[in-house]
Amino acid sequence: MENNDTENLIEVKNLKINFDTYAGKVKAIRDVSFHLKKGETLAIVGESGSGKSVTTRSLMGLNADNAEIAGGQIMFHGEDVLKKSEKEMQQIRGKDIAMIFQDPMTSLDPTMKIGRQIAEPLIIHNHVSKKQAMAQALEMLKLVGITDAEHRINDYPHQFSGGMRQRIVIAIALICYPEVLIADEPTTALDVTIQAQILKLMKELQEKIETSIIFITHDLGVVAGMADRIAVMYAGKIVEYGTVDEIFYNPQHPYTWGLLNSMPTLDTQSGELSAIPGTPPDLLDPPKGDAFAARNPYALKIDAEQEPPFFKVSDTHYAATWLLDPRAEKVTPPEAIAKRQAQWAKMHTDDGELVRPATPLNTADNLDDSDRE
Amino acid sequence: MDYTDRKKILEVKNLKQYFNVGKNDEVRAVDDVSFDIYEGETFGLVGESGSGKTTTGRAIIHLYEPTAGEVLFNGKDVAKIKGRKDQLEFRKEMQMIFQDPYASLNPRMKVKDIVAEGIDIHHLAKNDQERTDMVENLLETVGLNKDHSSRYPHEFSGGQRQRIGIARALAVDPKFIIADEPISALDVSIQAQVVNLMKELQIKNNLTYLFIAHDLSMVKYISDRIGVMHYGRMLEIGPADEVYTKPLHDYTTSLLSAVPVPDPEVERARKQIPYEPTMEGDDKPRTMVEIAPHHFVRAAEDEVAMYQERAEKAGLDVL
Numbered sequence: 307m308e309n310n311d312t313e314n315l316i317e318v319k320n321l322k323i324n325f326d327t328y329a330g331k332v333k334a335i336r337d338v339s340f341h342l343k344k345g346e347t348l349a350i351v352g353e354s355g356s357g358k359s360v361t362t363r364s365l366m367g368l369n370a371d372n373a374e375i376a377g378g379q380i381m382f383h384g385e386d387v388l389k390k391s392e393k394e395m396q397q398i399r400g401k402d403i404a405m406i407f408q409d410p411m412t413s414l415d416p417t418m419k420i421g422r423q424i425a426e427p428l429i430i431h432n433h434v435s436k437k438q439a440m441a442q443a444l445e446m447l448k449l450v451g452i453t454d455a456e457h458r459i460n461d462y463p464h465q466f467s468g469g470m471r472q473r474i475v476i477a478i479a480l481i482c483y484p485e486v487l488i489a490d491e492p493t494t495a496l497d498v499t500i501q502a503q504i505l506k507l508m509k510e511l512q513e514k515i516e517t518s519i520i521f522i523t524h525d526l527g528v529v530a531g532m533a534d535r536i537a538v539m540y541a542g543k544i545v546e547y548g549t550v551d552e553i554f555y556n557p558q559h560p561y562t563w564g565l566l567n568s569m570p571t572l573d574t575q576s577g578e579l580s581a582i583p584g585t586p587p588d589l590l591d592p593p594k595g596d597a598f599a600a601r602n603p604y605a606l607k608i609d610a611e612q613e614p615p616f617f618k619v620s621d622t623h624y625a626a627t628w629l630l631d632p633r634a635e636k637v638t639p640p641e642a643i644a645k646r647q648a649q650w651a652k653m654h655t656d657d658g659e660l661v662r663p664a665t666p667l668n669t670a671d672n673l674d675d676s677d678r679e
Numbered sequence: 680m681d682y683t684d685r686k687k688i689l690e691v692k693n694l695k696q697y698f699n700v701g702k703n704d705e706v707r708a709v710d711d712v713s714f715d716i717y718e719g720e721t722f723g724l725v726g727e728s729g730s731g732k733t734t735t736g737r738a739i740i741h742l743y744e745p746t747a748g749e750v751l752f753n754g755k756d757v758a759k760i761k762g763r764k765d766q767l768e769f770r771k772e773m774q775m776i777f778q779d780p781y782a783s784l785n786p787r788m789k790v791k792d793i794v795a796e797g798i799d800i801h802h803l804a805k806n807d808q809e810r811t812d813m814v815e816n817l818l819e820t821v822g823l824n825k826d827h828s829s830r831y832p833h834e835f836s837g838g839q840r841q842r843i844g845i846a847r848a849l850a851v852d853p854k855f856i857i858a859d860e861p862i863s864a865l866d867v868s869i870q871a872q873v874v875n876l877m878k879e880l881q882i883k884n885n886l887t888y889l890f891i892a893h894d895l896s897m898v899k900y901i902s903d904r905i906g907v908m909h910y911g912r913m914l915e916i917g918p919a920d921e922v923y924t925k926p927l928h929d930y931t932t933s934l935l936s937a938v939p940v941p942d943p944e945v946e947r948a949r950k951q952i953p954y955e956p957t958m959e960g961d962d963k964p965r966t967m968v969e970i971a972p973h974h975f976v977r978a979a980e981d982e983v984a985m986y987q988e989r990a991e992k993a994g995l996d997v998l
Contacts, residue, residue: 353866353868353869354836354837354866468728497727497728497893498727498893498894498895498934498937498938498939499727499933499934499937500727501937501939502936502937502939502951503951505939506951524866524867524868525867525939526867526941527867527896527939527940527941528939530939530940530941530942530943530945530946531939531943531946531947531949532946550943551943554941554942554943555943564868565867565868566941568867568868568870568871569867569871569896569941570896570897570899570900579871579874579875579900580871581868581869581871581872581874581875582868582871582872583872585836585838585839
């Protein structure tokens, strides 16, 4: 990703990661670059196997033994994380960069009281006394909204529901006030109502603790209200990135179109949902040219030959698709995407300035309709 | 849709499914639930974890002995089906698709044997050749390559495994399929593929679905009617669009307000509406009351007027 900002907390440059398997080398990450600014939420969106989890795990040095860094840098505080020893990584992990995992059932220790689990990073990283750590753990437990925290601090994980467990996982991640919080599908295992609560909690805590968040998900719907910027990944590469408005209202890459289109919205009546046909390519032997070409109804001849570079849409918005090449013929995006782009046009004045409408332009008002109360 | 002339394929009447009855830890997983499913329709059952939706599905296919109430399938009480022959007949007509495509396929069996298990049990194939043909046809129906029939489940992706699960359910040519969260474990892009496949098969094979899920937007899309469950009780039943856009029960409103919308402007304006379940705890007798045509709400006698007023405000034809 383009960046010349000094505020960048993390800069990933041309990262390439392969996995050695019996079948051969799986090229899981194929030249990924992005940056994370202080205080922002960056969402990385993609299907299973697109490399979103591998990318963020390498930020913490958590990749499996058969992972091989084939190139690139991850700069954090001016130092390359990839060059650090395991001992140095332990200083960073949980303190400067913390992580929330998808499954709150398996990421907690079932044999340890939750208070201890929350206090543990403090004792290890900040060398505070056990008593003081437990006091801070209690504060944190209250902060993440566990009622009756004084008593529940001595409970075991199995005594909590899934949503409560995820709050505990968040408390563990945030206890050292990390600069970066990586959330890997933090709400995928949860019900919608609990999901909404956890997302709200993360947003509130982000303001209080002033942390930056990398939010990994396969569901674009979840990040619409959460992210400042979005990077869309496909087959080990970032194919499009931009601000949340740019990705939702002015998407340019056919894969982003497909993702947005395969979700039913309020307007979707019966009839066929437009699924993305086929499955992602095998990264043992990545296809020549554009990896998405085989599933792309808008694929051009050149897609089979040559990989598209990033084309600039705006200062913050880039997409890697040949459709943006001036020589490419103009295509008509799917109807639902055209609607979004029309909305984008409405949101801008003639000289390109963004005006945010006072009320949502979409017809989903009835969801927020609270006049009944 | 007009329901008066349509045949009820399934009738659930005052179903109660308790666990650990009489003990301290008695769980009333399903408590007095009644609904009907018409032939050829998709009935969506939504609710949070623990609301009893999965238990309801399992009780319908008679994996549990009901505590009280009855489940009538084609007019026959499924709890009273006795004898191996009748049991087999019942299981041939009603099949299930499970949530987890990783756990629901035996990792030691080849795909063709997984799909053909029902064919073998019901002796639907006369010889090996016919069995192979049937399996290959089924795999093609669900969009898999027939050459993959001698592979093992681990060689397939999540979406492909779910297709295998669907092929297995279809193998015995059922009339009624219970799909218990069939897409929750799949990527968004793959969910649409599976939902499209299920819709296509419904028309082709004249299937009736009970579609259990917590993802409301997908349920609304696939279902003709929706039932909303909470704490083991059915709170609202109505046509899918109506429940989604004009919910009557507070719980439904709250549940809908939590659904993320893929639109930043809507999300910025979002207010989640909390739900106070206190009213469910009181001991007033409540039944399903038809407020608008085919739109039922669980209400006590003195609450009916309030729901009617709500329905009127929302522009429904109050009965």
